[in-house]
Amino acid sequence: MLRIANLDFSYGDLQVLWDVSLDVKQGEIVTVLGANGAGKSTTLKNVSRLVRPSKGSITFDGHDLCALESHQVVELGVVQVPEGRRIFPEMTVLENLRMGSFLKSTRPDRQRNIERAFTLFPRLAERQKQLGGTLSGGEQQMLAIGRGLMTNPRLMLLDEPSLGLSPLFVRNIFEIIKEINKQGTTILLVEQNVFQSLRISHRAFVLETGRVVLSGTGEELLGNEHVKKAFLGA
Amino acid sequence: KIGVINSMTGPQAPIGENLTNGIKLAEEDLKAKGISVQLVWEDDTGKPQVGLSAMDKLATRDRVAGVVGAYTSAVTNAVAKKAEEYKVPLVNPVASKEEITRQGYKYVFRVSATTGDYASILLDMATTLGKPKTIAILSENTDFGVSGAKSAKAYAEKKGIKVVFEEAYSPGSPDYRSTLVKVKGSNPDIMFMVSYVADAITLMRQSRELQLTPMAFLGAGAGFSTAQFASEKNISNSVFSSTQWTPDVSWKGSKAFGDRYQKRFGKEPTYHAANAYTAMMIMGEVASKAAGDREKVAAGLRAGNWDGLFGPVKFEDFDGYQNQNKHQMLVEQVQDGKYATVWPPALQSGKPIWPFPGWK
Amino acid sequence: MPPRTRTRTRARGLSAFSIVAFIAAVVLLALFPKFVENPYAVHLMVTFFLAVIMGEAWNLIGGYGGQYSVGHAAYFGIGAYTVLVLLQTNGVAPWWGLLPALALALGVAAIVGSITFRLRGPYFVLASIAVAEIFRLVALNWKSATNGAEGILLSGVPPIVIGGTEIVNFSSKVPFYYMGLALAVLTVLVTVWFQGSKLGYYLQAIREDQDAANSLGIPLTFYKNIALMISAFFTAWAGALYGLYVGFIDPQTAVGLDISVQIVLTAIIGGIGTVFGPVVGAAILVALSEALRSNAITDLLVAGGLVSETSSIGIFLKDHLSHAHMLIYGFLVAIVILFMPDGVLGAVNNAARRRRARAAAGGAR
Amino acid sequence: MSETDSPILDIQHVSKQFGGLAANSDVSFSMTEGMILGLIGPNGAGKTTLFNCITGYYPPTKGDVIFKGKRLNGMTPDQVCKLGMVRTWQKVRPLAKLSVIDNVVVGALVRTGSVPEAREIAREQLHVVKLAHKADFLAGGLPIGERKKLEVARVLATKPDLLLLDEVMGGLNPAESEDIIQLILEIKQRGLTQMVIEHDMKAIMRISDRIVVLNSGEKLAEGAPLEIVSNPEVVTAYLGEAHT
Amino acid sequence: MTIFLQSLLSGILIGGAYALIGVGLTIIFGVMRIINFAHGDLVMLGMYASYFLFTLGNVDPFVSIVFVFPLLFLFGAILQKTVINRVLNALPQNQILLTIGIGLILSNTMMLLFTSDYRIISTSYSSGSFRLGEISVSTPLLLSFGITGLVTAILYWFLLKTDTGQAIRATAQDRDAAQLMGVNVKRMSVLATGLGAGLAAVAGALISPTYYIFPQVGQPFTLKAFVIVVLGGMGSVMGATVGGIIIGATESLAGAYISSGLKDLVVYVLFLLILLFKPAGLFGKSRV
Numbered sequence A: 001m002l003r004i005a006n007l008d009f010s011y012g013d014l015q016v017l018w019d020v021s022l023d024v025k026q027g028e029i030v031t032v033l034g035a036n037g038a039g040k041s042t043t044l045k046n047v048s049r050l051v052r053p054s055k056g057s058i059t060f061d062g063h064d065l066c067a068l069e070s071h072q073v074v075e076l077g078v079v080q081v082p083e084g085r086r087i088f089p090e091m092t093v094l095e096n097l098r099m100g101s102f103l104k105s106t107r108p109d110r111q112r113n114i115e116r117a118f119t120l121f122p123r124l125a126e127r128q129k130q131l132g133g134t135l136s137g138g139e140q141q142m143l144a145i146g147r148g149l150m151t152n153p154r155l156m157l158l159d160e161p162s163l164g165l166s167p168l169f170v171r172n173i174f175e176i177i178k179e180i181n182k183q184g185t186t187i188l189l190v191e192q193n194v195f196q197s198l199r200i201s202h203r204a205f206v207l208e209t210g211r212v213v214l215s216g217t218g219e220e221l222l223g224n225e226h227v228k229k230a231f232l233g234a
Numbered sequence B: 001k002i003g004v005i006n007s008m009t010g011p012q013a014p015i016g017e018n019l020t021n022g023i024k025l026a027e028e029d030l031k032a033k034g035i036s037v038q039l040v041w042e043d044d045t046g047k048p049q050v051g052l053s054a055m056d057k058l059a060t061r062d063r064v065a066g067v068v069g070a071y072t073s074a075v076t077n078a079v080a081k082k083a084e085e086y087k088v089p090l091v092n093p094v095a096s097k098e099e100i101t102r103q104g105y106k107y108v109f110r111v112s113a114t115t116g117d118y119a120s121i122l123l124d125m126a127t128t129l130g131k132p133k134t135i136a137i138l139s140e141n142t143d144f145g146v147s148g149a150k151s152a153k154a155y156a157e158k159k160g161i162k163v164v165f166e167e168a169y170s171p172g173s174p175d176y177r178s179t180l181v182k183v184k185g186s187n188p189d190i191m192f193m194v195s196y197v198a199d200a201i202t203l204m205r206q207s208r209e210l211q212l213t214p215m216a217f218l219g220a221g222a223g224f225s226t227a228q229f230a231s232e233k234n235i236s237n238s239v240f241s242s243t244q245w246t247p248d249v250s251w252k253g254s255k256a257f258g259d260r261y262q263k264r265f266g267k268e269p270t271y272h273a274a275n276a277y278t279a280m281m282i283m284g285e286v287a288s289k290a291a292g293d294r295e296k297v298a299a300g301l302r303a304g305n306w307d308g309l310f311g312p313v314k315f316e317d318f319d320g321y322q323n324q325n326k327h328q329m330l331v332e333q334v335q336d337g338k339y340a341t342v343w344p345p346a347l348q349s350g351k352p353i354w355p356f357p358g359w360k
Numbered sequence C: 001m002p003p004r005t006r007t008r009t010r011a012r013g014l015s016a017f018s019i020v021a022f023i024a025a026v027v028l029l030a031l032f033p034k035f036v037e038n039p040y041a042v043h044l045m046v047t048f049f050l051a052v053i054m055g056e057a058w059n060l061i062g063g064y065g066g067q068y069s070v071g072h073a074a075y076f077g078i079g080a081y082t083v084l085v086l087l088q089t090n091g092v093a094p095w096w097g098l099l100p101a102l103a104l105a106l107g108v109a110a111i112v113g114s115i116t117f118r119l120r121g122p123y124f125v126l127a128s129i130a131v132a133e134i135f136r137l138v139a140l141n142w143k144s145a146t147n148g149a150e151g152i153l154l155s156g157v158p159p160i161v162i163g164g165t166e167i168v169n170f171s172s173k174v175p176f177y178y179m180g181l182a183l184a185v186l187t188v189l190v191t192v193w194f195q196g197s198k199l200g201y202y203l204q205a206i207r208e209d210q211d212a213a214n215s216l217g218i219p220l221t222f223y224k225n226i227a228l229m230i231s232a233f234f235t236a237w238a239g240a241l242y243g244l245y246v247g248f249i250d251p252q253t254a255v256g257l258d259i260s261v262q263i264v265l266t267a268i269i270g271g272i273g274t275v276f277g278p279v280v281g282a283a284i285l286v287a288l289s290e291a292l293r294s295n296a297i298t299d300l301l302v303a304g305g306l307v308s309e310t311s312s313i314g315i316f317l318k319d320h321l322s323h324a325h326m327l328i329y330g331f332l333v334a335i336v337i338l339f340m341p342d343g344v345l346g347a348v349n350n351a352a353r354r355r356r357a358r359a360a361a362g363g364a365r
Numbered sequence D: 001m002s003e004t005d006s007p008i009l010d011i012q013h014v015s016k017q018f019g020g021l022a023a024n025s026d027v028s029f030s031m032t033e034g035m036i037l038g039l040i041g042p043n044g045a046g047k048t049t050l051f052n053c054i055t056g057y058y059p060p061t062k063g064d065v066i067f068k069g070k071r072l073n074g075m076t077p078d079q080v081c082k083l084g085m086v087r088t089w090q091k092v093r094p095l096a097k098l099s100v101i102d103n104v105v106v107g108a109l110v111r112t113g114s115v116p117e118a119r120e121i122a123r124e125q126l127h128v129v130k131l132a133h134k135a136d137f138l139a140g141g142l143p144i145g146e147r148k149k150l151e152v153a154r155v156l157a158t159k160p161d162l163l164l165l166d167e168v169m170g171g172l173n174p175a176e177s178e179d180i181i182q183l184i185l186e187i188k189q190r191g192l193t194q195m196v197i198e199h200d201m202k203a204i205m206r207i208s209d210r211i212v213v214l215n216s217g218e219k220l221a222e223g224a225p226l227e228i229v230s231n232p233e234v235v236t237a238y239l240g241e242a243h244t
Numbered sequence E: 001m002t003i004f005l006q007s008l009l010s011g012i013l014i015g016g017a018y019a020l021i022g023v024g025l026t027i028i029f030g031v032m033r034i035i036n037f038a039h040g041d042l043v044m045l046g047m048y049a050s051y052f053l054f055t056l057g058n059v060d061p062f063v064s065i066v067f068v069f070p071l072l073f074l075f076g077a078i079l080q081k082t083v084i085n086r087v088l089n090a091l092p093q094n095q096i097l098l099t100i101g102i103g104l105i106l107s108n109t110m111m112l113l114f115t116s117d118y119r120i121i122s123t124s125y126s127s128g129s130f131r132l133g134e135i136s137v138s139t140p141l142l143l144s145f146g147i148t149g150l151v152t153a154i155l156y157w158f159l160l161k162t163d164t165g166q167a168i169r170a171t172a173q174d175r176d177a178a179q180l181m182g183v184n185v186k187r188m189s190v191l192a193t194g195l196g197a198g199l200a201a202v203a204g205a206l207i208s209p210t211y212y213i214f215p216q217v218g219q220p221f222t223l224k225a226f227v228i229v230v231l232g233g234m235g236s237v238m239g240a241t242v243g244g245i246i247i248g249a250t251e252s253l254a255g256a257y258i259s260s261g262l263k264d265l266v267v268y269v270l271f272l273l274i275l276l277f278k279p280a281g282l283f284g285k286s287r288v
């Protein structure tokens, strides 16, 4: 479904991705692991066309994403829930959700999607009129995911959804991700929470300083010595 | 070769254009008389330091026989000092600041009347026609406005008229109502204003709005003696304004000049144009006679007298002035959207309407 | 703008070449009035020196410190007004009047700085404009001291007399030329010193990242204030020189927004944060505005035989170019910003560096 | 400072509130001279905020910070730095248009008014972090690993007594991390005190004398490294369940 | 008391037009983080447009806004696409200088084309007024205030209720996040500049029957717009609206009780005080 091949990327003269290749198949949950600054978010930004690679190709369902603008990528059904949530702080919860269905093609489903978000996250329903910026971290994360779902995505890129969430809620989030996946959305997940994410994913890749160093099924990587050393502490 | 310093760009450009046009007509007329002058145009952008640079260039690079200019008093002041230094004869057409010809300069000549003249002719007329006891003075916060207000105040006091209100506003504001409300509160017999055209119209519009009705509205030239102002019948009717020249005054050639200007440039000339025309004609004639020699030009200017659009012109020393033309001021009044020259009686083309008949 | 990596920076201070070139230029400039007596040329040079002084002074706080003040007209006005008011109304000789003028500029800068330096980014820019406008309005309305809108017209600058003999007579431009030159050289030297001093390092650190600078032990407001004071000091000095030279000041020409913008333009067009950027900027701007104003372009075309003076094109150019100089000026500003974001000197340096890099790459092969 | 175990830094009941969010609440612990204290906790636990409160970026909402016997309340970061406590930034902040050595010179100037002297100090520190060969490069162009080293060199140049390092290993590969670990240990050898935020448990375990765990702004646990990894609360909140 | 009420009323009415100018500036700033020093020149263009519509096409200035708005909207959009877009990520001082350059180009082009003559629109109501007890109310000002209110209301509705309006706000709040929702942020920037220019022009058209027009008329409006926008909080539409009215009233009252020459001084001092004690402006934290 999504194929990234031989991607190089630099911020100015600082190269952060080196020959990165990975792929996601329809219906999968795929996780990308890696330390701080390994280039995970950067990879996702490349897919969403927030930045432009210097080399390599990204295709989605046969469409060459490198020829498109950000908003056109969203129109194809690829949505990103970015790192740090990026809620619109001066808009209410409801307005944030409505922004999610900005695309003409998704507007007819707006009401249905809002209800879906409220069923997934009852908390949001309670706080419809609250400004996004005043929500707690966990609530913002729910809103960000809910907002992403508003676009009827076929592929959802989730950048560290568990970041800053309480351990209890972290477990919750992974259940929800599984649920979303079951409802038919393919998921590319970037996580620091190695155990939980590997446990729900079909396959995973490990990035280290901008290079893919390992890949395999979730189970395989959970048992991998290198992963244990690098991410799970002694 | 004659230099011209004028404000062709910048905030002063609208009036500067009148000078430019007047000078262009003079250039044609000189040619018709067989005097061919080469004009070197310099833009001072309304800034004294730029005027200085222009004067330097004219005096030393272009080696002109004389200079006509500049428009604003500030620039003229600076330029005059240089002219004196270089001994380049300078004929100033319109700058009205009194000091310019009071510094003992030998090479600076002024055609124009001075600021004080604007107020005195108006107040002379007012005291003859009515018996005003109080006056409100409103002026813009510029060199021209402030010095105009100053001399008006001095002259009013001399005439025994009490100044009940005096304020200088920053020009260009869309709202003078708060000031005018205060004027109204002081209930003056006559109101004296120094403004450029845009503010003149705004002030009168808002006076009408607030139903301000003194015995007379007096404007010190500038904005109050422009065709544009006159054409705003609603608000300009019966407003008096002092000026140095009007097209309908019975001076030789005035009418013809006005028509010709109108035809050529599509608008009515202001006194600036007439002054500039006169200054250039004088300079052209003298310079050609002197064959471009600066000393001879200066001598010629000092000695000669001319009869122009202006009545007689002669550069004399009096009352502390040097080389200053004693220029007869006029008062015009807007009557039915047109200016009529109403003062002094000897030169009038219409009778003054006094007092202010009220707003329609 | 991508950060330039792998590019070595030059060692601190000036290269031997620029030192030699600088000294040669100063010597030539010092001899200039001996050979060229044309006052017009001298006048242009004085204008150029004034622009250099102000550009260099602004560069200290704006270029090195990254605090884009668009309100330096305030200090210019303080210098001009103090000296001229003291001279005209109290008869204080200008070289004495200069002392309170400079002291006042320092004091005002310290106060203004401690108020506005708490603001960052666009807020600081707007506050600096507001401060300058306040000073302009004060000059306009404080009639008893400044003579308001009528301005101050100097009746003359008294000669310097020591022991009964006249040392300097200010009736010609030449003394102003040398004062301008001396002060311009001084500001360049101060900039050289500044760049290599603790103060210079600290301001550049503040420009790059205020919080990081603060964490390294730099009290932000204190150092910004010091730099602003030096900057204000020289700007006021330039203002005083200007006032004496032109002999006339009024609120618009001595404290107007135009002056602030002009100062910033000089520095940015040349290239900010460099020693010679403002010099280059001053040269370009003075030459350009004079050429445009006096229609030198048309004259050149005519002289070169490209356009006949009496042809319709010649007449059109003569009629319109003189009106268009501010327009051309505007276009130039836009072009420099769009295509030379580092200023002219920056663009030249970048090009040179690229050429060197290419040469080095070629040599290595 | 003769007694080695008198606290060099004492944090007493520090709380920091951002609107409704308590980024730190009632955090207390102290450090003795020469020790390395590891500060860990999940993302958003308030570690960086605590650094900000200690070094004067934010005034704490409540509580006191006492450094070398002085209360720091109301002090600005530059004053704190002059007293001898300095921090690095989680998101590195090089002075991009200055050369590498000039970045360090800026740090050194806090202790000397003389630029040549500061350059000497700077050169030494660049040697310490093994960046001397890049001295004349523009700081903005360095790769992430070297930027982090530069960050350390720059704070070392201020001759601090206490160093606060915020994720200086974050984003580094194991080899680079190892360099930094060695550097931290070397700095410790010289008698400097350090507080280190790090997510890399392996590294933290190796260098820390003591560890403080923050969670949702509160201190969850404090103790020797081995105590911490076996603390069940810490395991569930931070290390993950599978660890037990 | 009459003086007070009269000044307050005319100040508030004038403030309506100021508010529109400020709103335009604040939208441009909000979406692109660029301070537009050419904003007053956009007002000037609006004035000229309405002048020519009036003299050549006999279109009433208040009616002309239906033409002036789209015209200047287009102009702003083109300006954004061709020039401003290139400096979105440039250093702030370069952005400022670029807009100063644009301002010079605009005013001097107008001067070259139409000379620097003052132009005045005289309608039957230019100096019309009616009385409310002791106070006189200017008809054109009241009309323009009403239209301003209407325009602001439409703008609010547009920004709050329509999807495009929300997208503009979203772009202002977080450019990247907006892109991730499928918003074409380049289009939104173009839209915002167009909107800002259009609103400035409408303000120009509304002032034109009671004011005058010449190429340099814009500069004071630029400075005024800065004050208004900072007062209200940069990027806040609500703030700019209230800020405009406050500035109008302050000027007017300062003119009445201090001196008309000093009213600008009062405004700038107020501006500095607000910056110092409430750097985010009166409505810095509010919505929109």
Ligand SMILES: Nc1ncnc2c1ncn2[C@@H]1O[C@H](COP(=O)(O)OP(=O)(O)OP(=O)(O)O)[C@@H](O)[C@H]1O
Binding pocket: A011, A014, A016, A034, A035, A036, A037, A038, A039, A040, A041, A042, A043, A083, D144, D171
């Ligand atoms: N806008 C930027 N400009 C310059 N460098 C950047 C930028 N954003 C990220 N980087 C650098 O690129 C590298 C990769 O960053 P990225 O955000 O992709 O890492 P990550 O794997 O997502 O890390 P994290 O776990 O912290 O989210 C890092 O070294 C980072 O410092």
Ligand SMILES: Nc1ncnc2c1ncn2[C@@H]1O[C@H](COP(=O)(O)OP(=O)(O)OP(=O)(O)O)[C@@H](O)[C@H]1O
Binding pocket: A137, A164, D018, D021, D023, D041, D042, D043, D044, D045, D046, D047, D048, D049, D050, D090
């Ligand atoms: N200036 C601020 N205003 C409002 N909230 C803030 C501010 N700074 C931090 N926070 C919030 O305080 C909480 C703690 O943030 P902090 O940066 O201290 O976490 P951290 O422990 O350093 O996390 P990480 O491991 O990701 O660096 C977070 O929820 C953050 O969003």
Ligand SMILES: [Mg+2]
Binding pocket: A040, A041, A042, A083, A159, A160
């Ligand atoms: Mg990331």
Ligand SMILES: [Mg+2]
Binding pocket: D047, D048, D049, D090
């Ligand atoms: Mg942190």
